[in-house]
Amino acid sequence: MSEWPESLDEPLNRFIEHLRSERRHSPHTCVHYQRDIERLGQPLVEAGCSRWSELDVHGLRRHVANLSREGLGGRSIARHLSSIRRFYEFLLREREVRDNPALDVRAPKSGKKLPRVADVDQLNHLLNAAPDDALEIRDRAMFELIYSSGLRLAELVGLDLTDLDARAGDVRVLGKGGKTRILPVGRQAWQALDDWQRIRRELAGEGEQALFLSRNGNRLSPRSVQARLHRWGLHKGADQRLHPHLFRHSFASHMLESSGDLRAVQELLGHADISTTQVYTHLDYQHLARVYDRSHPRAKRRKSGDSLDGGQAEP
Structure with a gap:
């Protein structure tokens, strides 16, 4: 993990303290907020950004897409976005940023789980x-x-x-x-x-x-x-x-x-x-x-990785 600059770390620490002391959130809840924001901040650090104000709505959408590619479902991503939205509300209050990029970003819909049945x-x-x-x-x-x-x-x-x-x-x-x-x-x-x-x-x-x-x-x-x-x-x-x-x-x-x-x-x-x-x-x-x-003896459906000619599909 790349080393965080103080200009990113210090506002996050103040936000977590705000949740703990002013909002009276439990330590467990504060840990979740911190993890979500740190996960957002890491690609900013790797891109050479030093302030939270450098994140725009397009960067946040890329972050959501990355979360989805990593296997997070719609509900988990929605929780991440909720944490980010709350963080930027705090930064707005503190005049660290001019807008909240999370306001118009939505999580992908979770696929409906099929109900289980008995035969x-x-x-x-x-x-x-x-x-x-x-x-x-x-x-x-x-x-x-x-x-x-x-x-x-x-x-x-x-x-x-x-x-x-x-x-x-x-x-x-x-x-x-x-x-x-x-x-x-x-x-x-x-x-x-x-x-x-x-x-x-x-x-x-x-x-x-x-x-x-x-x-x-x-x-x-x-x-x-x-x-x-x-x-x-x-x-x-x-x-x-x-x-x-x-x-x-x-x-x-x-x-x-x-x-x-x-x-x-x-x-x-x-x-x-x-x-x-x-x-x-x-x-x-x-x-x-x-x-x-x-x-059916001769009609086995193809597996997703099989090509039409019977060989392996090209990557």
């Missing part, structure tokens, strides 16, 4: 596992219903007995924004719900309408559902950590894979915008690509 065989294995006690009968009914109808966790724990319509074979769900939707319930989920409701009568207090109850007879909390699903996975041999949204994601992916009907899956999930549902088309393509690679 059909694993879910069948988990849901076909025999419950060991009354609470596991309740648990299987919950998990069957999430996977059968694609419920959110909040929708599941908010269900009342009156939301089930056994004659029509559906469930009424109160979703985001207070919107109600009617969802079909599969045969195996209905059977699991019937098994649970026979036991539920013994736990429910007077007038309790919640569909899913704790051992104390109260409405089950979201945290309890998460803990019970994690426990179910451990006891029944899941090969990944189970959580309620994994079942909802798996419902959506498997429905789209089988039907190809994006609009229908959007309605079932209760998404206001179809772009939210479109993430599952990427999951579906990944599945199809894996099947293609695994199954």
